[in-house]
Amino acid sequence: MTEGSQQGRDETRARYDVFHTDCLARDVVDHVTSRWGIWVLISLRHNDLRFYELRESIQGISEKMLAQTLRVLVEDGLVWREVEPTTPPRVTYGLSEFGRDIGEPLTELFDRITRRLSPGTR
Known part of the structure; x- marks a missing residue:
């Protein structure tokens, strides 16, 4: 019986090894750290937003990219x-x-970076 439970743990560990291309967790990490994924999560950290409010809060994102990013983040459960009909x-x-x-440490990272940058740094 111990042998079977050990095998189950090894299978779970291998399944969530982010260095393997078929890792489910790797997909979520890729989506979160995509060019726009991180900004969507940070933008939604305080308030729920409508599509256009979200688009206005993230400068430079197109409607198409926002829609694609949101679709993936919804599918990932983030x-x-x-x-409303x-x-x-x-x-x-x-x-x-x-x-x-997931968004909490991203917000912390963003806040740490902005605190370290002087107002004139760009």
């Missing part, structure tokens, strides 16, 4: 999406518990 539909996004958990 962001939730709520559609109005005309036009009102779509709101927010962080799931998992997204808040």
Whole structure:
């Protein structure tokens, strides 16, 4: 019996080894640290936002890239999406518990970086 439980732990460890290309956790890390993923998570850290509010909060992101990034983050369970059946539909996004958990250290990292930079540094 010990042998079977040991094998299960080894399989789980191998499944979540981010150095392997088929690792599920690696996919989530790639999505979170993508060019726009980190900014979506940081933008949603305090408030739920509608699509256009989110787009305005992240300078330089196109509607297409925001939609793609949100789709992936929703699929990963980091962001939730709520559609109100109005005309036009009102779509709101927010962080799931998992997204808040992941977003917290990203926000800390961002805050540390901005504290270290002097106002004139660019």
